Amino acid sequence: MGHILAIDQGTTSSRAILFDEAIRPVASAQLEFEQHFPQSGWVEHDPTDIWVSTIEACSGALARAGKGAREVSAIGITNQRETTLIWDRTTGEAIHNAIVWQDRRTAAICDALREGGHEDMVRAQTGLLLDPYFSGTKVKWLLDNVEGARARAEAGELLFGTVDSYLIWRLTGGKVHATDATNAARTLMYDIHKGAWSEDICALLGVPMAMLPEVRNCADDFGETDADLFGVAIPIRGVAGDQQAATIGQACFAPGMLKSTYGTGCFALLNTGLTPVTSQNRLLTTIAYQLDGQPTYALEGAIFIAGAVVQWLRDGMGVIRTAADTAALVEKADPGHELILVPAFTGLGAPYWVPEARGAVFGLTRNSGPAEFARAALESVGFQTRDLLEAMHADFDFGGDTVLRVDGGMSGNDWAMQFLSDILGAPVDRPVVAESTAKGAAWLAGMQIGLYPGMDEFAETWEMQHQFHPNRDETWRASRYEGWRKAISATLSMTD
Numbered sequence: 001m002g003h004i005l006a007i008d009q010g011t012t013s014s015r016a017i018l019f020d021e022a023i024r025p026v027a028s029a030q031l032e033f034e035q036h037f038p039q040s041g042w043v044e045h046d047p048t049d050i051w052v053s054t055i056e057a058c059s060g061a062l063a064r065a066g067k068g069a070r071e072v073s074a075i076g077i078t079n080q081r082e083t084t085l086i087w088d089r090t091t092g093e094a095i096h097n098a099i100v101w102q103d104r105r106t107a108a109i110c111d112a113l114r115e116g117g118h119e120d121m122v123r124a125q126t127g128l129l130l131d132p133y134f135s136g137t138k139v140k141w142l143l144d145n146v147e148g149a150r151a152r153a154e155a156g157e158l159l160f161g162t163v164d165s166y167l168i169w170r171l172t173g174g175k176v177h178a179t180d181a182t183n184a185a186r187t188l189m190y191d192i193h194k195g196a197w198s199e200d201i202c203a204l205l206g207v208p209m210a211m212l213p214e215v216r217n218c219a220d221d222f223g224e225t226d227a228d229l230f231g232v233a234i235p236i237r238g239v240a241g242d243q244q245a246a247t248i249g250q251a252c253f254a255p256g257m258l259k260s261t262y263g264t265g266c267f268a269l270l271n272t273g274l275t276p277v278t279s280q281n282r283l284l285t286t287i288a289y290q291l292d293g294q295p296t297y298a299l300e301g302a303i304f305i306a307g308a309v310v311q312w313l314r315d316g317m318g319v320i321r322t323a324a325d326t327a328a329l330v331e332k333a334d335p336g337h338e339l340i341l342v343p344a345f346t347g348l349g350a351p352y353w354v355p356e357a358r359g360a361v362f363g364l365t366r367n368s369g370p371a372e373f374a375r376a377a378l379e380s381v382g383f384q385t386r387d388l389l390e391a392m393h394a395d396f397d398f399g400g401d402t403v404l405r406v407d408g409g410m411s412g413n414d415w416a417m418q419f420l421s422d423i424l425g426a427p428v429d430r431p432v433v434a435e436s437t438a439k440g441a442a443w444l445a446g447m448q449i450g451l452y453p454g455m456d457e458f459a460e461t462w463e464m465q466h467q468f469h470p471n472r473d474e475t476w477r478a479s480r481y482e483g484w485r486k487a488i489s490a491t492l493s494m495t496d
Contacts, residue, residue, distance in 0.1 A: 003019060003065075004018070004019045004073060004445050004452075005062070005234070005442075006441045006442040007054060007075060007078070008438040009050060009163050009167060010080050010242065010263060011100065011102070011263070012032055013030050013033065014030070015030040015438070016028065016061040017061060018072075019438075019439070019446070021451060023439065023446065025435065025439075027064035027065035027067075028438075029056070029057045029063075029064060031053040033045070033049040033050070033053045035100075041346060042103055042104070043099075044097035044099060045098040046098075047087070047094040050098065050163060050166070051166075051167070054167060058230070059230075069232045073449055073451055074234065074236070074449050075238075075445060076236075076237065076238035076239070076446070077167055077168070077239045078245035078438065079163040079164040079242060080163055081101060081163075081182075081243065082162065082186050083098050083135075083163050084135045084160070085165075085166045086139065086142050086149065086153075086161075088157060088159075089157060089158060089177075092169070096146050099142065102133075102264075102304060104346055104347055106140070106141050107132050110131055110132055113204070114130050118130070121201075125192070125194075125198050126185070126188055126189070126201070127276060127285030127286055128284055129284070131353055133304075135189070136187055136201065137188065139189075139205065139207050139211075140206055140207065153208050153210075153211055156208075158211055159177055159213070160211040160213070161177070161179065162183045162241075164180065165177065165178065165179045168223065171226065172225065172236070175223055178215070180215070180216055180218045180240055180290070181195070181216070182218060182241040182286075182287050182289060182290070183240075184215045185287040189201050189205070192287055192295065192297070193276065195215070197209060197215070216239075217291055217293065218240045219238050219291055220239070221235070221448075222236035222238075222239055235445075237445040237449055238442070238444025238445030242437050243300065243437075244286075244287070245441045246259060246269075246407055246440055247271070249407070249433070249438070249440030249441075250431065250436045251459040252271050253459055254271060256270070256271065256396075256397075257405075258270045258398075259405040259407065260388075260405070262307060262381065262416075263306065263307050264305075264306065264307050265302060265303050265304050265305060265349070266302075266306035266385060266410075267301070268301045268389065269298045269299070271298055272297050272298055274294070274296060277299055279391070281391035281394050282352070283301050283388070283391050283392065284302065284350065299395055300350075301388030303385070303388070304344075304346050304347060305346065306384070306408075307408070307410050310326060310410070312343070312345065313326070317373065319373060320370075326415075330374050334367055337367055337368065338363055339361065339364065339368055339375070340379075340483055341360075341376035341377055342359055342361075342491045343377070344359045344491060345358070348488075348492075350387070351390075352492070354492060357492060358491075358494075362486075362490065378415060379419055379423075381420070382416070382423045383423065383481065385420060385423075385424065386484075389426075403426065403428075404420075405429045405431065407435065407436035408437070412434060422470050422476075423480060425470050425477055428468040429464050429466075429467050430465050430467070431464060432464070432465045434465075
């Protein structure tokens with residue numbers, strides 16, 4: 001019987017999950033790695049940490065399942081998007097640490113491009129806004145700031161890639177330099193309408209096009225692993241950025257279907273079908289997935305800090321030992337004390353897009369303690385999600401009532417999901433397999449080799465573990481959200 005190994009390379013850890021022939025998770029392994037913060041607003045990863053943790057996670061998952069590499073029919077890859085690497089095309093040596101999607105160092109570059117009148121052209125081609133979040137300005141920064149990098153790039157010695165490309169290149173022993181359409185669509189350099197790298201934008205950023213990977217479908221031939229890695233060559237047949245992979249894993253294949261993933265950040269994707277929708281509310285137009293050369297589009301809202309706010313409670317504030325501790329702690333919070341936390345630690349994402357914004361707390365009293373901070377942290381994720389859905393409803397006719405499918409680590413927190421349902425005034429559906437990201441990557445690879453069923457049959461296998469229904473009335477909902485909006489306004493007023 002065949003198995004699919006899904007590599008889920010994330011922002012704070014690398015994970016591998018082995019799925020069986022029925023797309024059920026069999027075993028997994030996960031390794032956290034160090035986050036580097038060289039300056040305020042800068043976030044980096046050591047490329048070696050990404051690579052080593054990924055390989056160790058793969059080996060660990062196989063060992064826990066008691067399976068050998070020969071029992072793996074294919075590999076699917078999903079990855080933290082926008083994180084940017086440049087490496088030597090001969091040696092594979094990275095010229096600098098990876099610049100992580102959260103990093104804000106290119107804000108001045110974005111400002112200069114915007115002031116130069118380029119944002120409309122960039123947005124028309126890529127569906128994205130000029131923001132440090134995306135890869136393009138990160139590439140420019142590396143070429144401008146790493147000694148000798150630009151000359152080497154122009155001489156054809158360097159390659160650029162997001163994490164998927166870097167892993168593919170290393171897994172195949174340098175034989176394949178490729179990405180998929182969903183990751184390409186997040187670079188700020190890919191024309192999502194023409195399905196090709198934009199010569200105009202690459203010229204604007206000073207990025208030699210010879211650095212760029214070949215763009216393929218999400219389910220496609222991405223080569224085979226070097227036999228020395230696992231003892232046998234394994235085909236790589238599926239690739240998608242983490243949020244798109246979660247959209248696939250949640251079977252959001254029909255226009256109007258919506259999912260939200262709660263990892264380090266929170267990302268809501270709304271399937272808009274075969275036609276890209278230009279947002280009037282500062283959402284992103286992107287590719288949900290591409291199969292057989294046909295892209296399906298989505299509107300996306302990105303929240304930079306979701307699960308990371310719980311990590312802050314643990315590592316920065318020391319008020320919890322583990323993320324799970326918040327579940328008991330919030331129950332101790334004073335119900336009459338409405339503390340509001342705006343977690344703009346690395347700026348505000350959609351629909352505000354203010355990279356210079358920083359976090360703030362409102363409503364502090366002498367009674368404000370760990371329980372109140374824990375509750376405010378979890379509530380901040382619900383408030384930010386409502387911001388996204390308000391914008392989506394303004395941009396797109398859902399054709400019915402909103403139902404949100406959720407996944408990711410925080411989706412397992414019942415208190416947070418109930419608050420989410422309450423503040424949205426809509427049902428929140430949590431699937432049996434909460435790790436939809438890895439499941440989506442596995443399905444792409446398995447479907448490509450004929451092990452897994454096609455789209456319609458796969459969608460029928462989606463199972464709900466629990467549905468959260470709103471328990472609060474509209475008066476409560478409006479009052480709480482108005483408080484959040486005032487806190488956002490006050491936070492923005494302090495932005496330089």
